[in-house]
Amino acid sequence: MPVESVYPALEPLLPSVRKPIQYVGGEVGSVVKDWDSADVRWALCYPDAYEVGLPNQGIQILYEVLNERDGVLAERTYTVWPDLEALMREHDVPQFTLEAHRPVAAFDVLGFSFAAELGYTNMLTVLDLAGIPIFSSERGECHPLVIAGGHAAFNPEPVADFLDAVVLGDGEQAVLAITEVIREWKREGCPGGRDGLLLRLAPFVYIPRFYDVSYHADGKISKVVPNRQGVPATVSKHTLMDLDAWPYPRQPIVPVAETVHERYSVEIFRGCTRGCRFCQAGMITRPVRERSITTIGQMVADGIAASGFNEVGLLSLSSADHSEINEIAVDLADCYEDSKVGLSLPSTRVDAFNVTLADELSRNGRRSGLTFAPEGGSERLRKVINKMVTEEDLIRTVTTAYASGWRQVKLYFMCGLPTETDEDVQAIGQLARKVIAAGREAAGRRDIRCTVSIGGFVPKPHTPFQWAAQCAPEVVDARLRALGGALRADRAYAKSIGYRYHGGQDGIIEGLLSRGDRRVSGVILAAWKEGARFDGWSEHFSFERWQRSAEQALAGDPVDLAWYTTRERDYSEVLPWDHLDAGLDRDWLWQDWQDSIAPEGAGEVEDCRWTPCYECGACSSMGTEIQVGPTGQRLDGRRLLPVIGGR
Amino acid sequence: MRFASHRDVARAFERGVRRAGLPIAYSAGFTPHPKISYAGGAPTGVASEAEYLSLALTVRQAETQVCLRLNAALPDGIDVIDVTEAGGDGSRPAGSGSASAGGFGHLEASGWRMVLPGVAPEVARRAVAGFLARTEAPVERLTDKGVRRLDARAAVVEMTVLDETAEPGSEDCAILRMVVLHTAPAVRPEDIVTALREQDGIAPSSPPMITRLAQGQRAQLTGQALLAGKGAS
Numbered sequence: 001m002p003v004e005s006v007y008p009a010l011e012p013l014l015p016s017v018r019k020p021i022q023y024v025g026g027e028v029g030s031v032v033k034d035w036d037s038a039d040v041r042w043a044l045c046y047p048d049a050y051e052v053g054l055p056n057q058g059i060q061i062l063y064e065v066l067n068e069r070d071g072v073l074a075e076r077t078y079t080v081w082p083d084l085e086a087l088m089r090e091h092d093v094p095q096f097t098l099e100a101h102r103p104v105a106a107f108d109v110l111g112f113s114f115a116a117e118l119g120y121t122n123m124l125t126v127l128d129l130a131g132i133p134i135f136s137s138e139r140g141e142c143h144p145l146v147i148a149g150g151h152a153a154f155n156p157e158p159v160a161d162f163l164d165a166v167v168l169g170d171g172e173q174a175v176l177a178i179t180e181v182i183r184e185w186k187r188e189g190c191p192g193g194r195d196g197l198l199l200r201l202a203p204f205v206y207i208p209r210f211y212d213v214s215y216h217a218d219g220k221i222s223k224v225v226p227n228r229q230g231v232p233a234t235v236s237k238h239t240l241m242d243l244d245a246w247p248y249p250r251q252p253i254v255p256v257a258e259t260v261h262e263r264y265s266v267e268i269f270r271g272c273t274r275g276c277r278f279c280q281a282g283m284i285t286r287p288v289r290e291r292s293i294t295t296i297g298q299m300v301a302d303g304i305a306a307s308g309f310n311e312v313g314l315l316s317l318s319s320a321d322h323s324e325i326n327e328i329a330v331d332l333a334d335c336y337e338d339s340k341v342g343l344s345l346p347s348t349r350v351d352a353f354n355v356t357l358a359d360e361l362s363r364n365g366r367r368s369g370l371t372f373a374p375e376g377g378s379e380r381l382r383k384v385i386n387k388m389v390t391e392e393d394l395i396r397t398v399t400t401a402y403a404s405g406w407r408q409v410k411l412y413f414m415c416g417l418p419t420e421t422d423e424d425v426q427a428i429g430q431l432a433r434k435v436i437a438a439g440r441e442a443a444g445r446r447d448i449r450c451t452v453s454i455g456g457f458v459p460k461p462h463t464p465f466q467w468a469a470q471c472a473p474e475v476v477d478a479r480l481r482a483l484g485g486a487l488r489a490d491r492a493y494a495k496s497i498g499y500r501y502h503g504g505q506d507g508i509i510e511g512l513l514s515r516g517d518r519r520v521s522g523v524i525l526a527a528w529k530e531g532a533r534f535d536g537w538s539e540h541f542s543f544e545r546w547q548r549s550a551e552q553a554l555a556g557d558p559v560d561l562a563w564y565t566t567r568e569r570d571y572s573e574v575l576p577w578d579h580l581d582a583g584l585d586r587d588w589l590w591q592d593w594q595d596s597i598a599p600e601g602a603g604e605v606e607d608c609r610w611t612p613c614y615e616c617g618a619c620s621s622m623g624t625e626i627q628v629g630p631t632g633q634r635l636d637g638r639r640l641l642p643v644i645g646g647r
Numbered sequence: 648m649r650f651a652s653h654r655d656v657a658r659a660f661e662r663g664v665r666r667a668g669l670p671i672a673y674s675a676g677f678t679p680h681p682k683i684s685y686a687g688g689a690p691t692g693v694a695s696e697a698e699y700l701s702l703a704l705t706v707r708q709a710e711t712q713v714c715l716r717l718n719a720a721l722p723d724g725i726d727v728i729d730v731t732e733a734g735g736d737g738s739r740p741a742g743s744g745s746a747s748a749g750g751f752g753h754l755e756a757s758g759w760r761m762v763l764p765g766v767a768p769e770v771a772r773r774a775v776a777g778f779l780a781r782t783e784a785p786v787e788r789l790t791d792k793g794v795r796r797l798d799a800r801a802a803v804v805e806m807t808v809l810d811e812t813a814e815p816g817s818e819d820c821a822i823l824r825m826v827v828l829h830t831a832p833a834v835r836p837e838d839i840v841t842a843l844r845e846q847d848g849i850a851p852s853s854p855p856m857i858t859r860l861a862q863g864q865r866a867q868l869t870g871q872a873l874l875a876g877k878g879a880s
Binding site (some may be wrong): 012014016019020021023024025026028084254256257258262304305306307308310365451645 | 648650651652654655656658659661662663664666673677678679691692720722723743764847854871
């Protein structure tokens with residue numbers, strides 16, 4: 001039966017809201033399929049505003065993977081801003097997809113991609129506006145299956161009560177496998193109802209309701225066990241091998257509305273084994289799997305031709321680590337030198353080689369700013385986090401940058417790292433002054449700048465720091481204030497150094513949502529009922545609201561906000577995500593945690609791409625292996641270049 | 648495209664030009680921009696069937712080819728109706744030109760169609776008569792820079808209520824047609840709605856649906872010329 005568009009009801013509301021174009025759809029690259037031509041229908045949601053969600057790679061990839069299949073339909077939906085939310089409630093307009101403005105509740109699956117935990121309240125808005133019961137337990141056969149994926153889903157326990165299923169790891173093959181299961185189940189007449197479907201998914205998808213969590217009197221988890229037959233004790237992540245066989249996105253969605261990233265992005269490799277101990281992405285996406293230079297070249301050429309974008313981003317967790325990054329940069333720069341297509345390498349490490357790459361990619365553009373992330377101010381602290389950058393490395397890198405015409409260098413740091421002292425944070429200021437001094441000398445001018453940008457450290461699941469105590473917000477704030485004072489006090493440098501930071505309170509809520517268990521769902525629901533929306537946006541985020549909600553929702557439990565955040569865990573404690581397997585060996589993680597805080601100084605872990613395997617567990621337990629070049633291939637500009645600038 | 652801002656449309660058009668593979672000319676400088684200039688874009692929230700722009704190419708192309716390639720590449724909702732080669736100074740060559748088009752300098756007025764939901768045609772007729780009888784209709788519009796005061800009456804050359812109604816069977820829906828001069832500061836259709844609401848007693852039940860039907864010289868738009876125009880969606 002065809003499903004009616006809600007657009008006739010939505011359109012009269014649009015003149016009264018901000019940026020109405022974001023709700024209209026019709027983008028180049030979007031796909032509208034006949035409803036009845038598909039037997040499995042997905043609504044894909046990035047639970048944030050359209051301007052943030054549209055460029056998301058995960059959604060764009062899955063959208064294409066699904067829509068390429070016959071009999072499968074995928075449409076997108078994003079969180080509407082509070083102005084439209086209020087009007088939709090007033091006029092009974094349900095959550096809709098952008099392609100055909102179909103009501104989300106009519107789909108078979110509603111999939112959320114969680115890049116960050118602060119989107120959890122937006123998920124509740126989407127569910128509620130869609131008319132789907134917020135709790136999984138209250139949904140019936142007629143409601144869409146509510147599935148989550150993305151990095152934050154590696155500990156979905158705080159939202160487990162709201163989700164029917166959770167996919168760990170890479171989604172490309174998983175969404176197709178889920179689609180097949182749903183198709184079969186529907187074809188057979190939906191045997192066993194909703195639970196029947198979930199049981200079929202349970203071997204490769206985490207079904208929270210099939211696991212019971214019990215607690216000790218002190219609030220710690222006693223155990224997490226399956227509550228029915230045929231459900232595995234632990235659920236493993238999915239790892240996509242051979243990225244060349246999955247060259248998505250091919251038909252990028254090109255927005256009419258303005259979004260945060262206006263470019264064609266190609267992931268040049270997935271995974272990272274640098275071993276930074278704070279980095280969840282680097283731990284849960286192992287091993288490194290490269291896309292070959294030739295596939296990258298073809299994707300860039302096709303992506304530009306299909307989209308009309310004039311900027312290309314070469315994405316990964318540490319783009320300069322690609323085994324053929326130099327060839328990629330030089331060849332792409334050759335291909336696009338005359339075509340007004342800009343190339344960028346968004347994620348780079350502290351290394352003079354990176355400046356050479358950036359020089360290459362910006363051949364005919366302006367050299368405005370370069371960004372590096374030393375993360376820790378002192379060498380001792382950088383050893384603790386296994387970010388092996390010496391002060392000499394950093395000075396050499398920025399000297400190269402300023403000398404080759406870059407005027408501004410941005411440096412990222414974290415505050416509140418394990419073992420951190422006041423002096424470690426003060427060291428950031430000393431480093432910034434040395435950077436300016438070296439830069440003035442290298443550039444031969446005084447108008448160069450350095451911006452210091454600091455975020456509060458939040459311990460994340462599946463990392464060696466998953467047991468660490470999060471630093472108290474008062475301590476973080478005091479250290480950041482002291483650093484700001486020191487930067488301003490030095491008149492020889494104050495005007496050349498910019499200073500940006502996030503206060504400690506924001507990080508505490510992220511910490512609660514990152515390492516929380518199922519009891520935290522009550523906090524999320526309470527905060528949402530109190531009006532929490534768009535918590536990732538500082539103008540919408542309220543720490544006080546979350547604090548009140550935590551007090552209220554956890555009143556009957558022996559745990560509180562501090563218990564979840566600033567408390568160190570020990571080896572024997574059952575962590576809420578211990579039954580979810582990212583491939584990492586728990587004992588290896590514990591040893592790495594112990595090495596990082598060893599009194600005699602932190603031990604170093606090398607990158608397994610260049611040194612022997614140290615048995616982190618990712619490859620051996622998942623049956624995967626490192627896939628890196630070099631391939632020895634080069635890009636032929638005449639073959640690749642889309643015809644722009646004359647035909 | 649009714650809900651797209653002028654900047655949104657410009658960005659979508661530039662990407663369409665690149666997808667079409669047209670040899671677009673770029674400005675000089677650190678951040679080169681494609682040489683495309685837009686003439687008085689319709690405001691956000693208003694549909695349009697008559698926008699004009701000029702673009703500079705580095706290689707001469709057949710007009711029909713440019714038109715075909717752009718239409719193949721542009722998103723739904725942006726259609727190129729006609730392409731005409733301009734003179735070397737960007738103006739139209741002498742001796743050519745259809746009735747509705749002109750060099751940008753000649754786009755002195757717009758014809759608009761305005762559907763007023765929930766307003767009976769006879770109520771609209773009384774309001775229009777009242778509006779036209781005025782010598783001025785001062786209105787205020789809230790902009791990013793504060794409150795702007797305008798005379799909505801001064802820009803209106805012609806305003807009539809059509810005999811047709813929007814959708815048979817639905818609620819009352821008066822349809823207005825008007826010709827409005829391009830003044831500085833510009834009087835937008837929404838300013839005229841404000842005047843009709845505040846001073847002439849109409850009360851639309853939801854925001855009016857407004858469509859720009861044509862742009863050109865005042866004489867080309869007034870009288871019966873536009874009444875024959877097709878209805879807007």
